[in-house]
Amino acid sequence: MFCSFELVRNAAEIVFLVSRFFFSFPGRLFPYAEMYKWLSYGHDGKHPGCDASIMGRREFSFTLEHDIYIRYLSFHDVSEMEATIKSKCPHKIDIGALYNVEPAKRTAYAGGSDRVFAPVERELVFDIDMTDYDDIRTCCSGADICLKCWPLMNIAIKILDTVLREDFGFEHLLWVYSGRRGVHCWVCDARARRLSNEARSAITRYLTLYKGNENTTKKVSLTGPALHPALSRAYEICRTYFEEHILPNQELLNSEGHFEKVLELVPDESVRAQMRDRWQDNRRASVAKDGISASRWKQLKQALESKKVTPSVRRSLEEIIFSYTYPRIDIEVSKHMNHLLKAPFCIHPKTGRVCVPIDPQDCDNFDPTNVPTLAQLLNELNAEGVKGGSECRDLDKTSLGAPVRLFQTKFLEPLQRANKAEITALHQEKLQEVSAKTSLSW
Amino acid sequence: MEFRSKSSSVVAVKAYGGGAGKSKVSMYLVAPEADVAIEDFEQYALDRLHVLIAIEENRSRGKRAEDVEAAVMDLWRKHMRTVQSDDLLQKDVISHFVLRLVHCRTEELRRWFLEMETALFRIRFRMESPELQKAFIEEHKLPYKIISAAEFDGMKEKLAQVMRASGQGAGLVGETAFYKVPFEEVLDLVATRKVYIHQGHAYVPREQLVTIVANHFRSMLSQALVLTNRNWTAMFAAQEEDRLTPILEALSKRYLAPDYSKSASGSAVTLQELDGLAMRSFPLCMRHLYLKLQEDRHLRHGGRQQLGLFLKGIGLKLDDALAFWRGAFAPRMPAEKFDKEYAYNVRHNYGKEGKRTDYTPYSCMYIIMSSPGVGDHHGCPYRHFSPENLHAALSGMRLSPKSIDEVMEKTRGRHYQLACAATFEGAHSCQCDGINHPNQYFEQSRKFLKEQAEKATEMETDS
Numbered sequence: 091m092f093c094s095f096e097l098v099r100n101a102a103e104i105v106f107l108v109s110r111f112f113f114s115f116p117g118r119l120f121p122y123a124e125m126y127k128w129l130s131y132g133h134d135g136k137h138p139g140c141d142a143s144i145m146g147r148r149e150f151s152f153t154l155e156h157d158i159y160i161r162y163l164s165f166h167d168v169s170e171m172e173a174t175i176k177s178k179c180p181h182k183i184d185i186g187a188l189y190n191v192e193p194a195k196r197t198a199y200a201g202g203s204d205r206v207f208a209p210v211e212r213e214l215v216f217d218i219d220m221t222d223y224d225d226i227r228t229c230c231s232g233a234d235i236c237l238k239c240w241p242l243m244n245i246a247i248k249i250l251d252t253v254l255r256e257d258f259g260f261e262h263l264l265w266v267y268s269g270r271r272g273v274h275c276w277v278c279d280a281r282a283r284r285l286s287n288e289a290r291s292a293i294t295r296y297l298t299l300y301k302g303n304e305n306t307t308k309k310v311s312l313t314g315p316a317l318h319p320a321l322s323r324a325y326e327i328c329r330t331y332f333e334e335h336i337l338p339n340q341e342l343l344n345s346e347g348h349f350e351k352v353l354e355l356v357p358d359e360s361v362r363a364q365m366r367d368r369w370q371d372n373r374r375a376s377v378a379k380d381g382i383s384a385s386r387w388k389q390l391k392q393a394l395e396s397k398k399v400t401p402s403v404r405r406s407l408e409e410i411i412f413s414y415t416y417p418r419i420d421i422e423v424s425k426h427m428n429h430l431l432k433a434p435f436c437i438h439p440k441t442g443r444v445c446v447p448i449d450p451q452d453c454d455n456f457d458p459t460n461v462p463t464l465a466q467l468l469n470e471l472n473a474e475g476v477k478g479g480s481e482c483r484d485l486d487k488t489s490l491g492a493p494v495r496l497f498q499t500k501f502l503e504p505l506q507r508a509n510k511a512e513i514t515a516l517h518q519e520k521l522q523e524v525s526a527k528t529s530l531s532w
Numbered sequence: 533m534e535f536r537s538k539s540s541s542v543v544a545v546k547a548y549g550g551g552a553g554k555s556k557v558s559m560y561l562v563a564p565e566a567d568v569a570i571e572d573f574e575q576y577a578l579d580r581l582h583v584l585i586a587i588e589e590n591r592s593r594g595k596r597a598e599d600v601e602a603a604v605m606d607l608w609r610k611h612m613r614t615v616q617s618d619d620l621l622q623k624d625v626i627s628h629f630v631l632r633l634v635h636c637r638t639e640e641l642r643r644w645f646l647e648m649e650t651a652l653f654r655i656r657f658r659m660e661s662p663e664l665q666k667a668f669i670e671e672h673k674l675p676y677k678i679i680s681a682a683e684f685d686g687m688k689e690k691l692a693q694v695m696r697a698s699g700q701g702a703g704l705v706g707e708t709a710f711y712k713v714p715f716e717e718v719l720d721l722v723a724t725r726k727v728y729i730h731q732g733h734a735y736v737p738r739e740q741l742v743t744i745v746a747n748h749f750r751s752m753l754s755q756a757l758v759l760t761n762r763n764w765t766a767m768f769a770a771q772e773e774d775r776l777t778p779i780l781e782a783l784s785k786r787y788l789a790p791d792y793s794k795s796a797s798g799s800a801v802t803l804q805e806l807d808g809l810a811m812r813s814f815p816l817c818m819r820h821l822y823l824k825l826q827e828d829r830h831l832r833h834g835g836r837q838q839l840g841l842f843l844k845g846i847g848l849k850l851d852d853a854l855a856f857w858r859g860a861f862a863p864r865m866p867a868e869k870f871d872k873e874y875a876y877n878v879r880h881n882y883g884k885e886g887k888r889t890d891y892t893p894y895s896c897m898y899i900i901m902s903s904p905g906v907g908d909h910h911g912c913p914y915r916h917f918s919p920e921n922l923h924a925a926l927s928g929m930r931l932s933p934k935s936i937d938e939v940m941e942k943t944r945g946r947h948y949q950l951a952c953a954a955t956f957e958g959a960h961s962c963q964c965d966g967i968n969h970p971n972q973y974f975e976q977s978r979k980f981l982k983e984q985a986e987k988a989t990e991m992e993t994d995s
Contacts, residue, residue: 259732
């Protein structure tokens with residue numbers, strides 16, 4: 091039925107195919123049912139405590155061909171969502187906030203009346219983008235990523251996941267590959283969804299360590315005689331990845347151009363001079379077994395950890411490691427409740443890759459270059475043939491099946507259990523309040 | 533809140549909601565049911581306003597927190613005293629609610645009231661014993677729990693680490709009690725990593741708890757103010773137009789006067805002009821201080837401040853001011869002594885020392901509220917002078933007997949600012965609606981005299 095899609099490279103072609111086939115394909119490659127179950131947070135059931143209006147108040151936005159962008163779309167149920175998508179043919183779908191009224195009806199509430207159109211709930215979201223690390227990447231730059239720099243994302247996933255779960259007590263986190271060069275995190279606990287903009291900003295600042303731009307030399311500045319427990323915990327993760335992946339992969343100390351940048355972060359001229367002397371002598375370096383960077387790093391560490399240096403110099407060891415590894419979050423994405431973020435399982439128009447979930451416990455085994463692509467999916471379907479009336483859905487027959495199952499088991503099912511418990515509990519509370527009131531009237 | 537007019541001289545106050553506390557500090561969730569005489573209605577509010585204004589002045593003077601606290605508590609005890617000790621809480625609560633009414637009507641008033649009341653609450657709550665603080669928290673069902681010894685042992689090291697990391701020294705950890713609060717309540721500390729958080733809870737020392745409770749107080753009061761405004765406008769404004777509204781309006785005029793820290797006309801006033809200006813355009817309070825300064829060759833601190841800032845406001849430059857005061861003190865004090873002991877203060881008022889705040893000249897409300905003691909000459913003559921002395925001072929200004937009578941009558945009715953306005957009218961033979969600020973008197977006087985002079989030259993050229 092379809093021609094072979096191996097040669098789908100061009101972004102325009104991808105866009106065309108995504109909008110015509112991915113979202114609206116009769117076999118339904120896009121996991122509508124799972125997405126709907128997620129975003130209704132248990133209110134799609136028959137329990138009396140359910141609020142059926144929830145889905146209708148969630149904002150979605152579509153990006154159509156020629157970059158036409160439509161906001162404030164909302165759907166009352168899955169079939170309405172599917173139908174609208176079929177008719178409008180977007181190639182990208184973003185998820186926005188849950189508002190107090192249906193976004194499509196928002197203009198009725200403008201103009202200073204008591205009820206202003208405003209967001210009520212929104213997942214706490216984080217966006218980590220590899221281009222924010224361009225000043226420390228030597229393997230690629232810009233939109234490219236490879237397995238040498240991808241560990242930076244793993245560091246970010248591990249640190250954020252730990253902080254959000256242990257420090258803030260959140261449980262329902264969804265990590266998603268952004269399709270090209272980064273990852274997104276959706277924190278879906280009820281408490282997270284209800285956070286104010288100020289709270290989101292505060293959490294992001296708690297997680298921020300790297301400040302500055304191309305004009306500043308030192309971007310991580312650690313003051314104080316000790317590190318906050320969250321930072322000392324993060325340091326362990328950073329140090330391991332630094333020594334095992336970042337240092338060798340990025341060849342941070344191999345050449346003068348590279349090692350000068352590292353030495354810039356050492357606030358002691360004598361140590362810098364000492365290192366320069368040893369490293370400019372290239373003949374000894376070729377003898378090293380571990381690799382040039384590793385052995386030079388040992389030397390630098392020794393110098394910085396020696397008892398003869400001042401505390402601020404010793405501190406620079408941690409500053410160097412943090413500078414090259416600590417997560418860099420885009421604060422603007424997380425700060426506002428009404429920020430729109432790309433939906434999981436979309437397809438990236440430049441790469442054709444699916445935005446699949448990542449298991450944070452297993453992130454070291456995630457390979458962004460080996461993620462299902464649109465061409466691959468369509469070929470797989472082609473090979474299978476479209477069998478009518480089969481028990482399993484078409485997407486389950488493709489490489490999309492495993493990511494969707496991961497979404498289901500690791501994220502959706504625990505979330506649904508929590509939703510049910512919350513709705514039941516709230517409903518009970520309400521019943522008790524009502525009965526208390528009626529008894530007083532006596 | 534509800535006001536029933538039992539008679540025109542008594543206000544019955546009743547409000548809806550929960551109860552006041554066993555602790556001395558209140559969240560003012562509800563007003564007590566009480567009959568309040570209308571004089572008390574105003575007086576209680578004035579007394580409290582005195583404390584609130586003092587808070588503002590103390591804070592703007594850049595004093596250390598401990599000094600502000602001590603000063604405020606002193607004033608609180610002094611002004612909020614009542615005949616019977618069990619009336620203390622009554623006066624506290626009633627005065628708060630009256631001022632709430634006064635300050636609910638505009639955004640600016642609300643903001644000021646919110647700031648000052650929160651500061652006052654914070655100071656008073658901090659003074660309470662730990663047991664009373666704990667009782668207060670339990671009573672208002674705030675989600676802050678003190679952590680058990682076992683929990684504390686488990687996290688002692690982490691707490692100490694946080695203290696060290698934020699430069700607070702680990703020694704505190706053993707002594708202070710720690711409270712477990714939802715992290716949403718201490719966002720500032722979370723953002724700057726100055727607190728230990730675990731499973732969504734922040735662990736804060738008792739000191740920090742005061743801030744948290746104060747923030748809670750602020751948000752409750754903020755909501756209440758909006759509600760009060762709505763209720764007042766909807767239900768009582770009309771019927772209270774003749775009785776309570778004038779009182780409330782007068783109370784709210786405290787600081788609506790424009791900022792006189794820089795002279796409005798922009799033109800500087802020179803030393804030579806000062807004498808003439810003092811005789812013709814200074815309000816009585818400043819004229820009195822000026823004359824006393826010439827007479828005694830000295831003024832005590834209160835007088836120096838009141839007159840000094842006023843002079844800054846009319847456009848006297850720092851160098852001229854220094855020369856003025858040095859010259860005024862000269863017969864009794866060598867210049868070196870002046871430079872050593874008094875010059876710093878003049879420079880400080882002009883924002884050239886210390887915190888470098890450009891201090892604003894005192895408004896009428898502030899001057900009226902001050903309490904000049906023996907040997908002082910500052911304050912508001914209409915309030916602080918005996919009738920005989922006031923009469924004499926007004927005669928000195930060459931007011932007609934009729935004008936003087938008018939002024940004396942206003943003074944008897946305790947309408948000090950209207951009395952000042954009447955003085956203006958008598959001295960300038962032109963209308964004056966009311967004086968809120970000594971510098972306003974000065975500006976108006978200069979303006980009027982300038983217009984007069986222009987008219988005079990016009991007429992000359994015409995004829």
